[in-house]
Amino acid sequence: MKKWLIGIDIGGTYIRICLGKLIQKKHGVRHVDRKILSSRKGQEPRRSINEIKVSVNQLLKAHQLHTKMLCGIGIAVAGAIDSEKGIILKSPNLKKWEGFGFQKSLSRFFQVPVYVENDANASALGEKHFGLGRKKKNFLYVTVSTGIGAGLVINGALVRGKAGTAGEMGHMTVQPNGYSCKCGKNGCLEAYASGTAIGNLVKRVLRKEGRSRFWKKFQRAEVTGKMVTQASLKGDRIAIKARKEAAEYLGIGLSSVINLLNPERIILGGGVLEVPQHFWGPMINRIRKESWPTAFKSCQILRSKLGKHVGDWGSFAIILERLS
């Protein structure tokens, strides 16, 4: 009986390997076990793949399973993916992986089908199969973390685009000729509403105005989005203002997507929204102001319930999507 799944989430810092089991009755998957490897930036992909092979075998052995009992391996990777060929076209965090055929290497080794998707797309599939995207035909999953990315499901199917780069919502322009983004462009949503951007907003104010009580103990260069969230909860004026400004820009970006695609749901994940105070309200108000009324009314905007493990569920969902 092929009813076991291996999901692998390859990020810039960690490689998460998960073991899941199909529950036929509920059309679901039970998350059975997990192993976490360091993905050591700059390490040769061949070496990482060997470590993955060892870890998968350890997981299988620990649960007395054989590869013949696997229905597939699903891999989520940050970057532009050719999911037909199973290669990474472009990935800022995994430069050495570009063009490397790890899909072939793994499918030959384990003799099971291996499927690869971009990580935001995988998360959207995670929502489609296990989360708030269930039975929804038109929705997007947006992650607002150190960066901003999205996975789109339209007419019931994942949108990959011509070259596998669809969903680069973080690089929609929200302020022409605005702040520079790490992608090299200016005025990107990511440069205004990501965790990094929120940190930068505070740094800019501190440079101009000097430090308020909360920020006295920190070096300016240290400021992160997480610290800004903490400061805002303690009532720091600069932090609250920065979070609100970022929320408004996220609202502008989401409104453009609502006007363009008229989705029925937007599912938001990522660290920036973990604390809704000083963010959720201003964001929704801005969306209400900027979006087409009929489109706004037909769109539910919700926090993901898959939380931090959306990546695990995403890697399982990659397999389910191909099985169905």
Place this chain on the structure above:
Amino acid sequence: MKKWLIGIDIGGTYIRICLGKLIQKKHGVRHVDRKILSSRKGQEPRRSINEIKVSVNQLLKAHQLHTKMLCGIGIAVAGAIDSEKGIILKSPNLKKWEGFGFQKSLSRFFQVPVYVENDANASALGEKHFGLGRKKKNFLYVTVSTGIGAGLVINGALVRGKAGTAGEMGHMTVQPNGYSCKCGKNGCLEAYASGTAIGNLVKRVLRKEGRSRFWKKFQRAEVTGKMVTQASLKGDRIAIKARKEAAEYLGIGLSSVINLLNPERIILGGGVLEVPQHFWGPMINRIRKESWPTAFKSCQILRSKLGKHVGDWGSFAIILERLS
């Protein structure tokens, strides 16, 4: 043999009724005849529908055809459409038509299937079946005229969205808190890059700077996008600058869509782009600057070849889309 089609394009000013014939070998349609009615703003839709019925019968009679020989009637209408129920949900130019069941009325009268789509969506289908969208899985048709609208084809299928409003590209925000748009919002693409917006840009400059040689003979209120195009061809500095500025904003809006959807083609129609000088170049340059390099490389940006008759072809394509 059911091989005849009636296409109807209901606009704010005219109703165009076209007769077409299927050419099986080429999977195409021959445009046989056409009738144009005034749609008289504010006229009761029942009256317009009666006029349409009379005109369709006249067309059929003139070509010695019977309704039994029709495979369908396709109707393109400006506004948000519920294409399942065949009703207009919202249409700024056809207020009295909202909620009116003209699809039922026509299908009962002629005893043939009647299909209704939003006009920009119909144009995208026109491109899919007869134009530059043939055999393309991911493309959009964008019309830049007095307003800006788009029709999207993703994974080979039209994107209607949850409430039928998908494609409202003209109301993506390109300049937060920017110029007011006739929709009530601020900073919409339509308020920066449409023909109307180009006219307004010139008006604003004339108000500030006074009139240059070209503009001496006109009242400021008279200035239209078309006049600005004419002036730009005569070398008028103000007109050239306005066209270039609009082109850059269109480039920003298109880049956001390229980053989000990674389409393989963008097909541009509408009056503003009929004269490419001082527009096409600045637009492409801005797109190159603002869009994700992999996505930009995989996307062809082209002028529609269906020209002014894209609406006719669109209304035929509505039927073909349902037949296939």
